[in-house]
Amino acid sequence: MKENIKKYKLLNIKLTPQRLAILDYLEGNTLHPSVEQIYKHVSRRFPSMSYATVYNVVNTLVKHKVVKELSIDPDKKRFDPDMHTHHHMVCIKCKKIMDIDIDYSLHVPEQVLEGFTLMGNHIEFYGICSDCRKKDKN
Amino acid sequence: MKENIKKYKLLNIKLTPQRLAILDYLEGNTLHPSVEQIYKHVSRRFPSMSYATVYNVVNTLVKHKVVKELSIDPDKKRFDPDMHTHHHMVCIKCKKIMDIDIDYSLHVPEQVLEGFTLMGNHIEFYGICSDCRKKDKN
């Protein structure tokens, strides 16, 4: 995608085929993939790709605020290319993560903050997705 | 604490000194400690305590819904003995986690859920705590 080439130019970091492939995979991706999933996908067309590169690239993208690191899944980091404020719905069975694009304005009173400087919030809704619900009936 | 002895009896699991020591440490604890912190504290009075035991006990407590596992800190699991619905404020610098006891009633419309069965939610407020803010000024 040409858009992603521009994106890298704007970041003033070197544009490598590996970086482009990873950003292309992430762009518009709502699966909230882990490093493993990114590696598995991208290495199909890019057999020389190493896990280290995926970690490097993904960490670079996070540092440059192009991608968000999610700590919803306690076992592994997952990544979200959608940088605008939104929330997530997580299935406690299959760990699927879905976007929730609702604006909840959450206020925290000064006396609760006690000097804490608020920068944002993230809501995790949890429950069981319809797929897992169906499987349960067996 | 006698309360915690009762708690174990109610769970119908064996009451061991290790389990009691860990639950005693967690009870009323608002530090959201990691396994390492639990180990370090409890092993002071209990030198034979092993990391494996802390993991075992803590996982048992989570399974029996006496303690909650938090995946706020991407690097390690942290634990919260407060089982009533509440939220957290996390410092992005020092990873301190503080409780937020405000009831936000968050509604998700049916057409967004698409068959997902909601069981609860958890809000993570993030920012910089007053301690870290002070240190920054140096």
Added chain:
DNA sequence: TTTCATATTTATAACAATTATAATGTAATA
């Protein structure tokens, strides 16, 4: 273009958090 300094990729080692295993020890019950 070609050259060059620097950043990136790669393979692999190291590390940290967590789980699995197997031997030993202990709590609850009869």
Added chain:
DNA sequence: TATTACATTATAATTGTTATAAATATGAAA
């Protein structure tokens, strides 16, 4: 107090992630 199932312990194994260092590729300048 003897039995038995379950817990603890030490340690090995596993998994996710970061660090290292050599080889390579990129972007910019000549």
